Amino acid sequence: MKLLETLPIALALLVMPTVTLAESTLRFRGRVEPSRTVIVANHVKGVVQELRFSGGEHVTAGDLLALIDPRDFEIAVRAARAALAEAEAALRLADDDARRQAELLARATGSRVAALRAEVARDAAVAERDRRLAELDAANLALRRARVHAPISGTISLPLVTEGAFVEAKAGTALAEIVTLDPVRVAYEVSYAERSQALAMAEVATPTELFERIELTLTLPSGRDYPHVGRPLAESAAIDPETGTITVWGLFPNPGRTLVPFLEVSVTASLRVESDR
Secondary structure (H helix, E strand, O other): OOHHHHHHHHHHHHHOOOEEEEEEEEEEEEEEEEEEEEEEEOOOOEEEEEEOOOOOOEEOOOOEEEEEOOHHHHHHHHHHHHHHHHHHHHHHHHHHHHHHHHHHHHOOOOOHHHHHHHHHHHHHHHHHHHHHHHHHHHHHHHHHHOEEEOOOOEEEOOOOOOOOOEEOOOOOOEEEEEEEEEEEEEEEEEEHHHHHHHHHHHOOOOHHHHHOOEEEEEEOOOOOEOOOOEEEEEEOOOOOOOOOEEEEEEEEOOOOOOOOOOOEEEEEEEEEEEEEO
């Protein structure tokens, strides 16, 4: 390639801006929290017949945790089935009578009043059948709810009731608590001034955009660096009037369960800032 041909390319390379990443770091005190907490509660009243957890173990969503004495609910299901069968039999009779009265009326040997009454009786029988069917559905639902299952996967607490205890259903009784510890959240306080400065440095308008530029690392109480990197998850909607800070939550993987709730850690936030050189 001739010199005159390469000159425009060389000049273009000289004037082209080079993007580099500058980094600003801030350190905060943080506190470990479960990423999710769910109270396990009963939905029907009765006597706790059996507890299938002791506390501290990992449970999977759908695991059977507790059994409330099902005998009252089994009786209710049988009674509802019998009532439904009776209603269905009555409906068959009402339907047969309505058909017969309609045929007689068509042959001009029946009464319009009798045919109308038969239709009304059939409609009432249909409604009664549907009501009994709903009662059976409710009885079956109560029987299923006598078996309390884990709503989420996580680490379960010690039982909050004992076997043989009577639990109410109006407000529900807390049977246990399940927390998700992988991942975990880490809460830390950021001053509003630092937040505003970080937004300006990153040249973004919203915290969501800012979070994409931030990498979080942890230092454990022992002084050892936590091996997994986190990211900001969300921030509170209000400033603490006494400290002028906003709470921010970071999300961290926790496969080895190194991080436990209420553990005090040091959080380092590294902000990547694009700049032209």
